[in-house]
Amino acid sequence: MQKLQLLQNQFNPTSDDIFFHIVQAPPDPIFGIANAYKADTSNTKIDLGVGAYRTDEEKPYVFEIIKKLEREVVNDPTLNKEYLPIEGLADFNKGCQKLMFGQNSPLIASGQIVTAQCLGGTGALRVGFEFVKRHIPGDVYVSKPTWSNHNQVIERAGLNQFEYPYFDPKTKGFNCAGTIECLSQARMGSIVLLHVCAHNPTGVDPTEAEWLQIADVCKKRRLVPFFDCAYQGFASGCIEKDVFAVRKFAELGFQMIVAQSFSKNMGLYNERVGAVHIVTSNKDISARVLSNLKIVIRTICSNPPAIGARIAAKILTDEKNFNAWVEELKTVTGRIIKMRTLLKQELDNLKVPGNWDHITRQTGFFTFTGLTPEQCDLLTKQYHVYLLRSGRMSMAGITSKNVRYLAESIKAVVQKK
């Protein structure tokens, strides 16, 4: 039967193999590593690839409060499985606004924030950039480096992108002067993609004073800030402090876009829970913006998935649930900070050559170690330590049991000639 099929394909012009020319796409730089880790049979393997939280037992973690609320949602007889509105669950959207902009933000009361529920952070970015393309098309400035999927999203949305020199490899810190200089050359009306906190992949964030400098150049060049917030609560451990940049820019009167993800901070990864916010100058414009945002969403998924948003809404709109969540988040963040400290200690104890201060100075899930691609390859191939070739390490994958082996492996590859 198969032979006949092959013959048909060869001689029958109507069975031209329309997909014959398709080439294998490269594996996703991040998910690809997760797959390689899964396939590795070594018992010393360490997964420092994908940005997903792990416990000290290397297990994924479901927040206790999430488990409880998930049961409530699934068991609620008054809930059905009907379509959500295009823009998503109203309670969830309101809750997202308060979490991002502050409970008492005047922008919420004045109707200046347009919010739509989206498919995690990626979904919010894609919807935001599709909207940009249709209504305020301009060049997009992204940090060098940035999360790899940013470039893909912007490209698929049909926008041009340029880089601003975010990371200074010499100081392993934020290159403020370079960033300001670059943005001051940007065409007026360009869009600037900014990480709100816990920059991915570097872990390096601007100080409050530096944020004011960024605001200044955005004002001067009429740049539109597009904030990506995937780690609220994971940077300093304080949810208000972590969104300082968004609230400050809002206070300064900026109209802007914010992408918000609950994948990490509520551990709702696979239910794709996020939101996009557009800050306008008045509620009439908000109505027009919302109507167009809905058109973009309608052609991607029609309306967003319900269950994750219902769970998140229960946290965002109920004080008891909210406090329980904040406490758990502090514990989770605390463990990551502890691992940073432990790793630095081990590296210092082993007298590994180089300055490793950045490990404790950087914040959030990731550290830009400064390791070269070749060193990363060696770490993976020889020591079964999985990280990105950019040198990005997910600190959430470190445990009290594997931190010494990790430090020893780093020492080995750094010292290798």
Place this chain on the structure above:
Amino acid sequence: MQCFRALRFFSVWSQVPMGPADPILGVAAQFKADPSTTKVNLSIGAYRDNDGKPVVLDSVKRAEQIIKEKKLDNEYLPVEGLQSFIDASIKLGYGDAYYAQNGKSIAGCQVLSGTGAVRLGFEFAKKFLPQGTKVYMPNPTWPNHHNIARMAGLEISEYRYFDPKTRGVDFSGLVEDLNKAQNGSVILFHACAHNPTGCDLTTAQWTQLLDLTKKKNFLPFFDMAYQGFTSGDVNKDAEAVRLFTAQGVPIVLGQSFAKNMGLYGQRTGCLSFVCANQQEKDKVVSQLKLLARPLWSSPPLHGARVADIILNTPELNQLWLQEVKMMANRIQLMRVSLANTLKSLGSPHDWSHISKQIGMFAFTGVGPEHVKELIAKYHIYLLSSGRISIAGLNEGNVKYVAEAFHDVTKNTKL
């Protein structure tokens, strides 16, 4: 900080015009806002039981119980989604026999319900088919097909489908239009329960289209949102898909579980491509992932888990098949009831097309003016195209609806 206040007066968004309300979801919103106690929602394509209530299937509830007991984590799905769901979905769509033979060369990807399948499928077509390849859509079709094609950058053409005179399919017009189409075009077919007309093709007609497809090297894109929901039989409803694939024609298939499993808000769907062999399938999957990553990174898990458990647990699968048959039967009953009631009221018009059409929707034949009156006077909500969702009818309101339709049409032409 005074200098920053000026920012508020300059609006970044000032050029943004008001976007048109979605023709379907907009009407649903109108219905929601209406305080009338006799209001009837015949607009949105979501199933309702005989009490007018949304339904959560027992098979779904039981699958959710199983999930709860398993205590699973919430980790990211891979970009392509839940593999066991994808496999089960493909098996359901293509049939056990074809799947056993060719399953390894079908490239599948979990997507955000039917909309996501069309979006991802169209993006793939745009990227990999020769430049200038058009997608042909039936006239009329689900309006969102047009929107998605535009967003994906695909050029759209139409083929005649609905004949307003017969209120059935204009098959000769259809064939004429497809004969004129460019070789190698993408042809969008509704696998069953055509939306919005409810007019489906016969087996003989599908066979003719199969020959045309081979002759002109078309790429058929089957949008299947109502498998099981149409005739009550999942195999019968997938007849067209299986007719084409049995002849070795490569197709694209979009599957939605919104209606047939009642998983609407969970956004559960599958997109698949018939490939020449496993190597090609791997390449196609890798490219689908490349497009899905910047759309949604990975799809939502819950609905896929539910569908996966149902399809792979024989007892639940049987229960589900019974439930979907029951939904299809109730719809059929309401069609007959509406058509018969209109007849018994002495309507001057022939309403037999309502019972002849199939699936969730009926193209009643009423026009925009009738619709305005139906909404304003009777609080009956339907689309201005005259499309009604039969699922909104029940024993409690079918007489009222028939009387209203009779009233607004008795002195007019249809």
